[in-house]
Amino acid sequence: MAETASESSGEIIIVTGMSGAGRSTVANALEDMGWYVVDNLPPQMLKPLLDLSGLASEALPRVAAVVDVRGGALFTELPEVTRALRGAREQLRVVFLDASDDVLVRRYEAVRRPHPLQDDGTIVDGIRRERQRLATVRESADVVIDTSDFNVHQLATHVVELFSDRGAARHALTVLSFGFKYGLPPDADMVADMRFLPNPYWQDELRALTGEDDAVREYVLAQPGAEDFLDTYTRAVADVLAGYQRENKRHSVLAVGCTGGKHRSVAMAAELGRRLQDVAGVAVRVAHRDLGRE
Template structure:
């Protein structure tokens, strides 16, 4: 096995978008194998043409009993020094149910039960894989084209970043993002929603962001969290992590979390502790535009 071969294992919930991810990676030049029994992982890699440096393997519960071999097979690859990453794609239960109902296909684990029962069984079976994933993508609010765009952003070859950081604002009333690696609660900041002049605006507006950033303890919080995050980021890089999602939450995801997200993007982009690394930082706003 060549040391520069990159292995990406794609797993996750049925109906969450694994096929879309596989097709997108194929378009990016990856050699993709769908529904491979984990026990055959080593054999496949040994047989792959030596010119193929990027191999993506879709492994999920369709492999039935073979799925139990995944952890063992991944451990063997690690022992051999093979660079391998795990991508886990997830979605909210209600969204998965709707997707199965729209296609009129049964869930692979539901048997004679409901689709939701099959989803619950699958979540339990995949728990360990998700916990060990290098990248978790939440496709709950993504259509096919948006998921394709996200995969392109993560896996285009022209990026040699040591770490890609997505800072994602969200509203707690809509749920914590499934794909968050770290979550920060900024509901300690005075809420501009209660100011009639600021309520119709968002955290992207200067009037709102200025009000939030001058609030009591906010600058102290930003400075301390930046220092903490940069220390953690260096550790993540040392552990081989390349992707990180930092979720910033407020009540509705319109004012405080948006402004804090934008400010953290600016601060981390210019972070002094990370000057020796290439960090790509991007701000995203999941719930901006929803009715509050």
């Protein structure tokens, strides 16, 4: 989600997060998009890298640095180094990759490799230690990507959607429909609950359809309170997005939920996405997490 070509000059992304959450996949995707990627960089080397990218802006217009616990004791200085750099570089972003513990365990078991922090313990012990060490980094990240439900191809596609050029957009908003019975999206910045609307599931002629079908969309939008909610919530989110841009937050997720993520949330997410496209400086993407799930 770079700015224009001239504005993207000198951009740098710090890619970090949980081991096994997909750092290599993200690095490869960025490299395929033309970013200059440096892997396993000690945090203390970020300042020289920034200086280098500034001096060679044409040769290194966009740089991604992968920083992780393999740096050992040096990694503990990442939060302090990042804070110091933010004041000097407006286009610095930290991307944190995460996944649920059970997914991380399965991934390590699949490749039959130990976790870098498990020592003489188990993979779970290593994951627990890493979460404790990364808590501050995750909290201050500009973008958090939960990769639990992604395969490598889906994650690469997501990275392209987030970081490819988007004209003059300063902020990328994902409006994501979901079903509460499958759990809240862990990377949601805002959550809207559509269960105040009647459920089309109980209409025999609508049950097999989804919120992408005109009949369901028209039914949902015609319900008492739907239009008032859309008007009020769109204005509120527009104010939030303006604030995100002032704070240089480049990406956010608006999660729109209903019971199963099939009818109400899908229709309302699409309508919110359509209305929010008019917010200045924002590129909007609509996605449906649980559409098609049983």
